[in-house]
Amino acid sequence: MADERFAITRCTAEDFYQILETREEFWDGRDMRHLFHPFLLHQFGNSAFVIRDGGQVVAYLFGLLSQTEPVAYAHAIAVRPSARRHKLGQKLYEHFTAFAGTHGCTHIKAITSPDNLRSIAFHRSIGMGLLGEPNADGIPVVRGYARRDVDHVVFCKAL
Numbered sequence: 416m417a418d419e420r421f422a423i424t425r426c427t428a429e430d431f432y433q434i435l436e437t438r439e440e441f442w443d444g445r446d447m448r449h450l451f452h453p454f455l456l457h458q459f460g461n462s463a464f465v466i467r468d469g470g471q472v473v474a475y476l477f478g479l480l481s482q483t484e485p486v487a488y489a490h491a492i493a494v495r496p497s498a499r500r501h502k503l504g505q506k507l508y509e510h511f512t513a514f515a516g517t518h519g520c521t522h523i524k525a526i527t528s529p530d531n532l533r534s535i536a537f538h539r540s541i542g543m544g545l546l547g548e549p550n551a552d553g554i555p556v557v558r559g560y561a562r563r564d565v566d567h568v569v570f571c572k573a574l
């Protein structure tokens with residue numbers, strides 16, 4: 416993949432529709448429609464980033480800057496399967512991290528489920544630590560972070 420084809424740009428309304436309409440491809444068949452509230456585009460659009468290959472969005476990161484702590488939160492990141500392992504995910508994180516730094520954030524956070532081993536490997540590779548205590552599989556998790564009595568992986572990195 417030639418790097419110059421994969422510039423990071425802000426998510427447009429057209430990109431957002433396309434991401435929604437093809438969301439299952441990005442998530443290996445899982446329907447993650449609950450992730451895509453329109454506030455990501457209209458109220459938090461300056462931290463909604465995409466990478467396109469021609470007219471097609473091949474990767475995206477929807478980020479948010481916390482109003483209660485100096486934390487940047489990576490709400491959703493995904494790369495089409497055909498474009499994976501070309502460092503697009505890493506590139507998006509670097510871009511969001513730089514954005515967060517210029518806005519005074521001291522940490523970046525994200526969450527995933529303990530069975531998303533790919534996401535865990537990816538986030539570890541970009542230097543994110545895992546908060547909490549090890550579960551039965553040895554993966555640090557935080558119980559009750561997102562739902563009562565349910566474990567989630569909570570990633571955190573100091574900027």
Ligand SMILES: CC(C)(COP(=O)(O)OP(=O)(O)OC[C@H]1O[C@@H](n2cnc3c(N)ncnc32)[C@H](O)[C@@H]1OP(=O)(O)O)[C@@H](O)C(=O)NCCC(=O)NCCS
Nearest residue numbers: 492493494499500501502503504505527533534536537540
């Ligand atoms: C997780 C995801 C965003 C990674 O995107 P990506 O562009 O393929 O990742 P990168 O190419 O930047 O990978 C950087 C490093 O992360 C690690 N990594 C990424 N995918 C991995 C995998 N499937 N298995 C093991 N390690 C992996 C590797 O160390 C990789 O470096 P390497 O390719 O030189 O070995 C992508 O797999 C995806 O969209 N998954 C489905 C959606 C999802 O689960 N999102 C995360 C939700 S929290």
